[in-house]
Amino acid sequence: MFVDSHCHLDRLKQNSEELAQTLTFARQRGVEHFLCVSVSVNDYPEMVNTVAGFSDVSVSCGVHPLHQEDACDFETLLSAASSDKVVAIGETGLDYYYSEDTKDVQVQSFIDHIKVANETGKPLIIHTRDARQDTLDLLKQYKAPETIGVLHCFTEDLPMAQAAMEMGFYISISGIVTFKSATELQQVAKAIPLDRLLIETDSPWLAPVPHRGKQNQPGYVVEVGEFIAKLRGISVNELAEATTANFYRLFSGIKANGKG
Template sequence: MFVDSHCHLDRLKQSPESLVETLNFARTRGVEHFLCVCVSVNDYDSMLETVKDFNDVSVSCGVHPLHQDEACSYDELLEKASRHEVVAIGETGLDYFYSPESKDVQLQSFIDHIKVANETKKPLIIHTRDAREDTINLLKAHKAPHTKGVLHCFTESLEMAEAAMELDFYISISGIVTFNSAQELREVVKAIPLERLLIETDSPWLAPVPHRGKQNQPGYVVEVAEFIAELKGITVAELARITTENFYTLFSLAARKPN
């Protein structure tokens, strides 16, 4: 069985009825759980409303680094992130590729999320792009010893992955690894220990080969798993088993529940 460790079900361009069909398609392919990740605290309640009837969907709460125009106060973040249904904090992090001009705001927001994760004892979901040094340095400076997390949709260097793993973080790989331009990333994935690996779609974006050009969906995490299994020289079943175990180890509040 597979887990889509990072998707945005509320961002899919479809009706509520179509969302049911999308999740059912994923389930028929062996996807047993979905982590629906928040990108704006302002949208948290509407996101929760979208997925609240699905027992196999968990949720996070946070502000994406590219959504700083929708930033919230530390107290508001803490209040919502402390709710019982929230299994993780984020996504948060730093993105200097698309928004270098908001660096200072991103830095403070990231620190706030780390502190909320420390206080709530929930794992962090981190987006990082062109901000390797600051991402690792802020985690080292502000992360509590018990705080864990994941660098999601990872496209950075092996050195950064190793630094994150030393801080008790996991590395999540999306459909980008299947792209023709991802040769360097493939070498990184080969070097990441299986016990630190997660898989995701980041849907509705970044559909893997052979679905490029389509809206991504959680069922396509199977293609991500198949590609990585071949890179690793193991069976798809083994990759599914290990990454699923890793997911429940990290996101321990996302208990396996019947749908």
């Protein structure tokens, strides 16, 4: 069985009935759990309401680095993220590719998220693009030894992945790995130890081949898994079992909540 370790179900252009059909399609393909990831604390209550009827959907809470217009202070973030419903903090991180002009705000927001993860004991979900050294440096400076997490939708190089794994982080690969241009990422996906690997869709964005150009959806995590399994020369079942076990090991609060 697969899990979609990172999706944005509230961002799909679907009504409640269509969303239910989308999740049914994914379940029929062998996807047993979905982590719906927050990009704005302001939108978090609405996101929770969107997925409230699905027992196999868990949620995170945080502010995406490209959504700093929705930035909140530490206490507001801590209060929202302390909910028993929340299994992870984020997504957070740094993105200098699209928004270097908000660097200072991004850095402070990232620090706040790391501190909230330290205080709540919940894992971090990190988005990083063109900010390799700052991402690693801030984690080294502010992360508690026991705080772990995942670098999601990973598109950086192997040395960054190795540095993150040394700090206890997992690496999650999205449908980008199926793109013909993603030769470096494909090598990274082959090199990551199987016990540190996660897979995701990041839907509704980044649909994998052969669905590229369509709105992405959680059921397409199967294509991501199949592609990586072929890259690594292992069976799809082995890839699915390992990444699913890694998911529940990292997001241990899901099992504690009786899900999964």
